[in-house]
Amino acid sequence: xxxSPLIRQxxxxxxxxxxxxxxxxQRMALQMLERDxxxxxxxxxxxxxxxxxVGHCSRCRTLSEDELCPQCADPRRDDSLLCVVEGPxxxxxxxxxxxxxxxxxxxxxxxxxxxxxxxxxxxxxxxxRVSVSHFAELILATNPTVEGEATxxxxxxxxxxxxxxxxxxxxxxxxxxxxxxxxxxxxxxAFAGRRPIAD
Amino acid sequence: xxxSPLIRQxxxxxxxxxxxxxxxxQRMALQMLERDxxxxxxxxxxxxxxxxxVGHCSRCRTLSEDELCPQCADPRRDDSLLCVVEGPxxxxxxxxxxxxxxxxxxxxxxxxxxxxxxxxxxxxxxxxRVSVSHFAELILATNPTVEGEATxxxxxxxxxxxxxxxxxxxxxxxxxxxxxxxxxxxxxxAFAGRRPIAD
Ligand SMILES: [Zn+2]
Ligand SMILES: [Zn+2]
Numbered sequence: 452x453x454x455s456p457l458i459r460q461x462x463x464x465x466x467x468x469x470x471x472x473x474x475x476x477q478r479m480a481l482q483m484l485e486r487d488x489x490x491x492x493x494x495x496x497x498x499x500x501x502x503x504x505v506g507h508c509s510r511c512r513t514l515s516e517d518e519l520c521p522q523c524a525d526p527r528r529d530d531s532l533l534c535v536v537e538g539p540x541x542x543x544x545x546x547x548x549x550x551x552x553x554x555x556x557x558x559x560x561x562x563x564x565x566x567x568x569x570x571x572x573x574x575x576x577x578x579x580r581v582s583v584s585h586f587a588e589l590i591l592a593t594n595p596t597v598e599g600e601a602t603x604x605x606x607x608x609x610x611x612x613x614x615x616x617x618x619x620x621x622x623x624x625x626x627x628x629x630x631x632x633x634x635x636x637x638x639x640x641a642f643a644g645r646r647p648i649a650d
Numbered sequence: 651x652x653x654s655p656l657i658r659q660x661x662x663x664x665x666x667x668x669x670x671x672x673x674x675x676q677r678m679a680l681q682m683l684e685r686d687x688x689x690x691x692x693x694x695x696x697x698x699x700x701x702x703x704v705g706h707c708s709r710c711r712t713l714s715e716d717e718l719c720p721q722c723a724d725p726r727r728d729d730s731l732l733c734v735v736e737g738p739x740x741x742x743x744x745x746x747x748x749x750x751x752x753x754x755x756x757x758x759x760x761x762x763x764x765x766x767x768x769x770x771x772x773x774x775x776x777x778x779r780v781s782v783s784h785f786a787e788l789i790l791a792t793n794p795t796v797e798g799e800a801t802x803x804x805x806x807x808x809x810x811x812x813x814x815x816x817x818x819x820x821x822x823x824x825x826x827x828x829x830x831x832x833x834x835x836x837x838x839x840a841f842a843g844r845r846p847i848a849d
Contacts, residue, residue, distance in 0.1 A: 453720040453721075454713075454720070455704065455713070455714040455715050455716050455719055455720065456715070457696075457699050457700045457703050457704050457715045458700060458704060458713060458714075458715075460696045460699065460700070461696040461697060461699075461700040463696070464689070464692050464693040464695075464696035464697070465693065465696075467682070467686055467689035467690070467692070467693060468667075468678050468682075468693075469677055469678060469681050470674070470677075475669070477739070477742060478668055478669075478739060478830070479667050479668060480700070481713060481737075481738050481739050481742075482667075482668050482739075483666070483667075483697075483700075483701070484700060484701070484704050484713050484738075485713065485737065485738065487666055488701045490663070490666035491666070491697050491700070491701040492697070492698065492701050492702075493663050493666070494663040494664065494666060494667075494694075494697055495693075495694045495695075495697035495698040495701065496663075496694075497656075497659045497660040497662070497663035497664075498660060498663070498682075498690050498691070498693055498694035498697070499691065499694045500656050500659070500660075501656045501657060501659070501660040501679070501682075501683060501690070502682070502683070502687045502690040502691050502694065503691075504656050505654065505656050505657060505683050514653075514654070514657060514680060514683050514684065515654040515657075516654050516655070516656045516657075517654050520654055521652035521653070521654065522652075538680075538684065539680045539683075539684065540676070540677060540680050540681075543676060543680075631677070
């Protein structure tokens with residue numbers, strides 16, 4: 452079957468969504484056209500507004516169109532705790548554990564083979580923030596993958612001897628997994644079971 | 651966690667897509683913002699163009715922004731066969747069987763309890779088209795549900811005695827199923843095994 456050009460373009464465009472293959476994209480396109488055109492228009496407007504307007508929080512570097520994201524702007528959170536994660540989706544995952552400290556969001560993990568060193572993922576900004584803040588503890592919640600472990604280890608080395616407790620989430624997170632895919636209960640357990648990093 | 655307003659609006663808007671819940675919508679939104687903003691903008695443009703521009707084929711009533719859809723405009727298809735389906739997604743499913751006749755796309759099926767009678771689903775337009783064409787056979791490929799069967803039966807009654815073979819797809823389509831969800835092989839089998847409808 453061939454769709455008319457506008458439908459074909461919509462199907463192609465929907466395939467940029469994670470987990471959406473050709474058949475799912477066709478169902479999405481035709482279902483919107485048949486049953487919810489106003490919803491489709493709202494989605495188009497929300498996409499445009501977000502793609503053009505969303506930048507990064509000036510403090511934690513997560514995605515936000517405001518100078519400070521809701522987590523950084525909230526005066527009731529614990530200023531003595533900083534949780535370091537690999538990306539904005541991890542903030543969402545960690546929030547579900549009940550954690551209510553602050554965050555720093557890296558741009559992924561160290562990946563020397565891809566040319567991604569400390570500067571590329573925002574470690575200088577992390578160190579600068581730590582140096583002007585008074586965190587009692589840094590929770591290194593990078594993914595429990597080889598690269599995530601190496602990234603946590605690198606940060607721990609850079610901050611060793613500065614009188615800050617450096618901890619790493621541990622129990623419950625499956626090795627080789629992605630933090631953002633772990634359920635909230637497992638991640639809460641991993642948080643409770645965090646341990647200091649030995650130098 | 652709270653997202654900033656533009657991200658929250660995007661997550662809400664993505665949930666109109668079939669099969670997309672809260673968690674999937676969050677992943678979609680953040681992944682586009684982090685990794686593919688130009689893809690997100692293309693999707694916004696494709697949505698706007700399709701929602702505003704796509705209407706219905708003047709002949710078969712499927713979704714199309716052109717006066718005639720690709721199936722109706724193609725001069726090489728078999729003009730002696732008409733396949734009647736409940737919606738545009740079914741055209742896609744039937745095409746995968748290798749069928750290369752013509753189509754008529756109803757607006758769903760008869761549903762008296764919802765006030766959907768023959769006019770509401772386009773049966774007068776179907777009868778008008780049949781009366782000015784020279785189809786040798788009508789394949790009634792409505793869904794194998796109670797409503798789809800009733801719709802096929804109603805159409806067969808209206809066209810009885812006009813010298814047109816009326817057939818119904820049969821073997822291989824699971825009862826109570828949705829045509830658009832059946833794999834191409836099963837549906838090809840159902841087409842091959844179609845049988846005339848007894849008055
Ligand atoms: Zn922030
Ligand atoms: Zn058509």
